[in-house]
Amino acid sequence: MAELKEHRILEHVLKNAVCGDPQSVVDSIDQYCRQKEWAMNVGDEKGLILDQIVKETDPLVLLELGTYLGYSATRIARLLKSGARLLTVEMNPVHAEVAKKIIEFAGVQDKVQVLEGSTQDIIPKLKAEYGIKNIDLVFIDHYGERYKPDTQLLEDLSLLRKGSVLVADNVGFSSSAEFLDHVRTSGRYDCTNYPAHLEYSNKPDAVEKAVFIG
Numbered sequence: 001m002a003e004l005k006e007h008r009i010l011e012h013v014l015k016n017a018v019c020g021d022p023q024s025v026v027d028s029i030d031q032y033c034r035q036k037e038w039a040m041n042v043g044d045e046k047g048l049i050l051d052q053i054v055k056e057t058d059p060l061v062l063l064e065l066g067t068y069l070g071y072s073a074t075r076i077a078r079l080l081k082s083g084a085r086l087l088t089v090e091m092n093p094v095h096a097e098v099a100k101k102i103i104e105f106a107g108v109q110d111k112v113q114v115l116e117g118s119t120q121d122i123i124p125k126l127k128a129e130y131g132i133k134n135i136d137l138v139f140i141d142h143y144g145e146r147y148k149p150d151t152q153l154l155e156d157l158s159l160l161r162k163g164s165v166l167v168a169d170n171v172g173f174s175s176s177a178e179f180l181d182h183v184r185t186s187g188r189y190d191c192t193n194y195p196a197h198l199e200y201s202n203k204p205d206a207v208e209k210a211v212f213i214g
């Protein structure tokens with residue numbers, strides 16, 4: 001058995017999911033993390049909220065802050081229309097490596113690009129190095145303390161347009177309090193809170209949708 005949980009999850013996916021079928025990859029990760037070992041994927045319950053927001057937004061250009069094993073990237077990618085592109089940022093090289101394998105196995109590698117590095121280093125390069133003008137949907141799911149500064153970076157670099165949608169996971173926890181205060185009180189966003197539970201548990205958690213109004 002692999003030493004790292006992340007490698008054990010990868011092994012489970014390779015053995016139990018169907019190559020080229022992203023839904024089976026998502027389902028096999030959820031099954032493993034509910035039955036065997038907890039892991040910090042957005043998970044099946046909050047995943048349905050994320051799915052709904054992605055479908056409503058119908059985005060072409062997407063950014064994810066915090067890839068982990070590529071669960072949410074695969075989940076999002078399975079809903080994207082042709083030509084849409086998700087850039088997902090991950091600073092931990094072990095996580096990035098596993099995510100690339102999972103994304104490839106799911107068959108969504110043409111829609112998803114894993115960018116290795118920290119969000120604070122990569123966000124300022126999105127325009128010049130990755131040809132991004134602005135972003136239709138941002139999934140914020142790294143560490144709560146970075147939610148606000150990274151949102152402000154996106155604002156300051158004009159990466160958000162009127163109507164850009166931010167979706168932030170784990171706002172039921174205090175580490176994202178400054179972010180919540182910012183989006184709810186700056187007058188620059190229309191916010192909606194979706195109460196739910198922490199992935200694979202019955203602890204209260206929530207997802208925040210914040211639509212940039214300029």
Ligand SMILES: C[S@@+](CC[C@H](N)C(=O)[O-])C[C@H]1O[C@@H](n2cnc3c(N)ncnc32)[C@H](O)[C@@H]1O
Pocket residue numbers: 040041042043065066067068069070071072073089090091092095117118119120141142143146
């Ligand atoms: C909660 S996990 C992401 C889960 C993933 N979105 C999913 O639902 O499948 C958070 C990830 O963010 C990464 N991370 C934390 N801070 C970061 C930063 N400043 N820049 C890039 N990655 C970061 C961690 O290494 C970890 O893999």
Ligand SMILES: [Mg+2]
Pocket residue numbers: 040041042141169170
């Ligand atoms: Mg999360």
